[in-house]
Amino acid sequence: MSTEPQSFDILLVPEHIENLRGETAADRALRVATVEATGETGASGYPRYRGQGVEADIDPSTRTVEALLVDGSELDYGLVAMIAPERGPGKH
Numbered sequence: 001m002s003t004e005p006q007s008f009d010i011l012l013v014p015e016h017i018e019n020l021r022g023e024t025a026a027d028r029a030l031r032v033a034t035v036e037a038t039g040e041t042g043a044s045g046y047p048r049y050r051g052q053g054v055e056a057d058i059d060p061s062t063r064t065v066e067a068l069l070v071d072g073s074e075l076d077y078g079l080v081a082m083i084a085p086e087r088g089p090g091k092h
Contacts, residue, residue, distance in 0.1 A: 004047055004060040006037045009084035012070065016078070026084055031070075042067055058083070 011029040026032065035049035035056055042048040042057030044066040049056050057067035065081040068074070075081060 004037065007034055007051075008049060008056075008058060008063070009034050010054055010056060010065060010068075011082050011084050012075070012079050013082065014078060015080045024085070025082060030079070032084070056081070 009026075010033050011025055012031040012033075013025050013029050017025070017028055033052035033054040035051040035054055035058075038048045038050050040048040044057040046057040046059045046066045049058050053071045055069045056065050058064065059066055063083040065083065068081050070076075
């Protein structure tokens, strides 16, 4: 059984956000996609996740997006992909 997470929420946020003024990156996300593990390894060497028009290679140990396609294309300039923080028990 794999210990890697089976899904992640990927946030696409504007790159220029510097001061969130009490908001989270999720509050400023232009798009949020839940991706599920495919069981494949991407060209980057990391596990491949896919869902809601997003395909990503993610390093589960650092929670870093290593490669990304959004609706079949590379991410537009000015946007950054990040993994949403883990939700603790009882948080939604």
